Amino acid sequence: xxxxxxxxxxxxxxxxxxxxxxxxxxxxxxxxxxxxxxxxxxxxxxxxxxxxxxxxxxxxxxxxxxxxxxxxxxxxxxxxxxxxxxxxxxxxxxxxxxxxxxxxxxxxxxxxxxxxxxxxxxxxxxxxxxxxxxxxxxxxxxxxxxxxxxxxxxxxxxxxxxxxxxxxxxxxxxxxxxxxxxxxxxxxxxxx
Amino acid sequence: xxxxxxxxxxxxxxxxxxxxxxxxxxxxxxxxxxxxxxxxxxxxxxxxxxxxxxxxxxxxxxxxxxxxxxxxxxxxxxxxxxxxxxxxxxxxxxxxxxxxxxxxxxxxxxxxxxxxxxxxxxxxxxxxxxxxxxxxxxxxxxxxxxxxxxxxxxxxxxxxxxxxxxxxxxxxxxxxxxxxxxxxxxxxxxxxxxxxxxxxxxxxxxxxxxxxxxxxxxxxxxxxxxxxxxxxxxxxxxxxxxxxxxxxxxxxxxxxxxxxxxxxxxxxxxxxxxxxxxxxxxxxxxxxxxxxxxxxxxxxxxxxxxxxxxxxxxxxxxxxxxxxxxxxxxxxxxx
Numbered sequence: 001x002x003x004x005x006x007x008x009x010x011x012x013x014x015x016x017x018x019x020x021x022x023x024x025x026x027x028x029x030x031x032x033x034x035x036x037x038x039x040x041x042x043x044x045x046x047x048x049x050x051x052x053x054x055x056x057x058x059x060x061x062x063x064x065x066x067x068x069x070x071x072x073x074x075x076x077x078x079x080x081x082x083x084x085x086x087x088x089x090x091x092x093x094x095x096x097x098x099x100x101x102x103x104x105x106x107x108x109x110x111x112x113x114x115x116x117x118x119x120x121x122x123x124x125x126x127x128x129x130x131x132x133x134x135x136x137x138x139x140x141x142x143x144x145x146x147x148x149x150x151x152x153x154x155x156x157x158x159x160x161x162x163x164x165x166x167x168x169x170x171x172x173x174x175x176x177x178x179x180x181x182x183x184x185x186x187x188x189x190x191x192x
Numbered sequence: 193x194x195x196x197x198x199x200x201x202x203x204x205x206x207x208x209x210x211x212x213x214x215x216x217x218x219x220x221x222x223x224x225x226x227x228x229x230x231x232x233x234x235x236x237x238x239x240x241x242x243x244x245x246x247x248x249x250x251x252x253x254x255x256x257x258x259x260x261x262x263x264x265x266x267x268x269x270x271x272x273x274x275x276x277x278x279x280x281x282x283x284x285x286x287x288x289x290x291x292x293x294x295x296x297x298x299x300x301x302x303x304x305x306x307x308x309x310x311x312x313x314x315x316x317x318x319x320x321x322x323x324x325x326x327x328x329x330x331x332x333x334x335x336x337x338x339x340x341x342x343x344x345x346x347x348x349x350x351x352x353x354x355x356x357x358x359x360x361x362x363x364x365x366x367x368x369x370x371x372x373x374x375x376x377x378x379x380x381x382x383x384x385x386x387x388x389x390x391x392x393x394x395x396x397x398x399x400x401x402x403x404x405x406x407x408x409x410x411x412x413x414x415x416x417x418x419x420x421x422x423x424x425x426x427x428x429x430x431x432x433x434x435x436x437x438x439x440x441x442x443x444x445x446x447x448x449x450x451x452x453x454x455x456x457x458x459x460x461x462x463x464x465x466x467x468x469x470x471x472x473x474x475x476x477x478x479x480x481x482x483x484x485x486x487x488x489x490x491x492x493x494x495x496x497x498x499x500x501x502x503x504x505x506x507x508x509x510x511x512x513x514x515x516x517x518x519x520x521x522x523x524x525x526x527x
Contacts, residue, residue, distance in 0.1 A: 029499045132508060135507070
């Protein structure tokens with residue numbers, strides 16, 4: 001009798017643990033207007049490079065850097081808003097490259113958000129009127145992955161089209177600048 | 193008891209109701225669909241008859257009691273011969289039934305999609321998650337594009353050139369014809385011929401991504417006069433705005449991002465990523481069968497496409513209330 005109770009309990013535990021795996025990552029399709037307004041308040045340093053993110057962003061748990069849904073949305077926005085026309089798939093073109101990891105305004109979210117929202121000298125247009133605040137943050141989170149030195153745990157979905165650069169969670173910049181010892185089979189990588 | 197009978201009758205009625213309607217292979221309104229339905233019923237009836245015969249043969253075998261035999265291994269020659277004849281007969285019957293099925297299926301499918309040479313040709317491209325419809329013409333100036341709604345003349349075959357744009361889709365109007373895949377880089381052909389005027393619903397039949405379920409379209413079968421009139425209207429450029437609200441909507445449409453993806457013929461808007469909106473107000477639905485075309489639905493769609501159809505390729509564009517009202521009035525007025 002006791003044995004049966006133990007095995008029943010064990011089965012229930014396994015079920016509960018398995019059901020825990022069903023929980024999906026949170027996706028929010030639209031922000032509450034007050035949160036969106038608060039997210040808009042990025043404080044830049046006087047030289048307009050880096051600065052402090054709004055308090056609400058930290059309180060939310062930095063969703064635009066850590067949430068795969070937001071990163072995937074950012075990837076879609078990158079295509080929709082024609083970023084590739086100047087920046088290519090990160091290799092640059094008319095605009096600066098992202099893949100090399102040498103960014104004129106640094107890799108912090110605040111800088112990237114500000115670059116997209118307000119534009120930058122020498123040709124980067126402002127997208128303030130064309131995108132919502134959360135779209136700007138989603139796009140910034142994705143752009144940050146392109147030249148990142150260390151990989152994020154979350155990654156956007158794979159492209160349907162042929163991907164011409166390393167996957168977003170492979171920390172391409174670190175590989176570019178620190179290739180490490182020459183591999184035994186150079187044709188098999190690690191090449192960015 | 194009567195309650196049980198009533199419940200069974202109700203369940204049957206509900207179940208059978210699913211067999212008719214505007215999207216059902218069991219309620220064919222097209223030549224090919226009728227032939228396919230005939231083939232299906234023939235196979236079904238034959239298989240049902242075979243099943244009944246098998247069960248009728250099995251029943252006595254299960255019921256009958258064997259007489260005790262002194263030596264179970266002893267051969268009973270006449271009995272063996274009888275059994276051999278029965279088994280040979282059953283195998284022979286199976287071969288005949290399967291051969292007849294194969295032959296009928298071959299003949300039926302060979303007779304599908306037979307056309308003349310000057311039928312209307314329509315190119316349909318499956319895209320994530322809507323249908324681009326292009327009416328081709330020998331004179332390129334008379335060709336035009338529309339989306340998610342295909343008009344065909346009743347009683348005439350129409351040739352469809354099916355292509356996939358991004359991933360594999362499948363074109364399926366159960367009431368008119370069988371399925372045909374739309375594969376990127378390849379052109380498949382399908383001929384449909386509606387026998388009765390009406391509205392037939394079609395759907396993508398190959399899983400193509402998150403909004404596969406919301407990738408529907410309508411086939412409108414109408415008589416020659418109505419079809420010709422519809423063609424003339426669709427060929428023409430968009431109607432000019434009919435009032436100040438529509439006028440403001442047109443200006444907002446052209447100055448915001450809309451024109452980057454959508455075409456409205458007769459205006460500078462010439463994007464090709466999204467559906468052609470030249471006559472969007474004349475279509476019955478928006479969002480590939482998602483919502484009826486009303487002004488409210490149009491405004492709701494533009495205000496937040498990602499909530500209505502999550503994952504689709506139209507981004508939310510921040511518009512103030514006035515711009516949203518004007519643009520929705522302008523688009524619904526494009527008939």
